[in-house]
Amino acid sequence: MLEADFQAAEDAVQEALAKAWVALPTFRGQSSLRTWLFRITANEVLAARRRRRPVSVDDGLIGTVRAPRGHEPEQVAATRELRDALNEALSELPWRQRAAWLLREVEHLPYSQIASVLGTNETVVRGQLHRARRTLAVRMEQWR
Numbered sequence: 001m002l003e004a005d006f007q008a009a010e011d012a013v014q015e016a017l018a019k020a021w022v023a024l025p026t027f028r029g030q031s032s033l034r035t036w037l038f039r040i041t042a043n044e045v046l047a048a049r050r051r052r053r054p055v056s057v058d059d060g061l062i063g064t065v066r067a068p069r070g071h072e073p074e075q076v077a078a079t080r081e082l083r084d085a086l087n088e089a090l091s092e093l094p095w096r097q098r099a100a101w102l103l104r105e106v107e108h109l110p111y112s113q114i115a116s117v118l119g120t121n122e123t124v125v126r127g128q129l130h131r132a133r134r135t136l137a138v139r140m141e142q143w144r
Helices: 006-026 033-051 073-092 095-106 111-118 122-139
Strands: none
């Protein structure tokens, strides 16, 4: 959500956890603890995005990923290219679509919890996911 700025992501998570710790006595249990924490973290990420201008950086310059032993070089290269293509396609999505897609496909949250995290309703989440999936399908067509 912070364009591969791992330091900013760690800072946002740390701030979110600190705020959650302070606000824990006010947790009413209207949602699951996980959803509550995601919402606090989402708010911190949004605040971090507002505080800075995005800077594009070539992820290949930051670090390299080591190949697991026993894998063929062609397979490792293809996997790396697929991951890079998906990361690039995700980075081009509007942040709400990217957030909805990540919360659904990576975190496996139900629509109701995603809506709570993003401060919207399930209908909007379904629309955001539909647009994100459609855009990703077009961008990732060569990998099918």
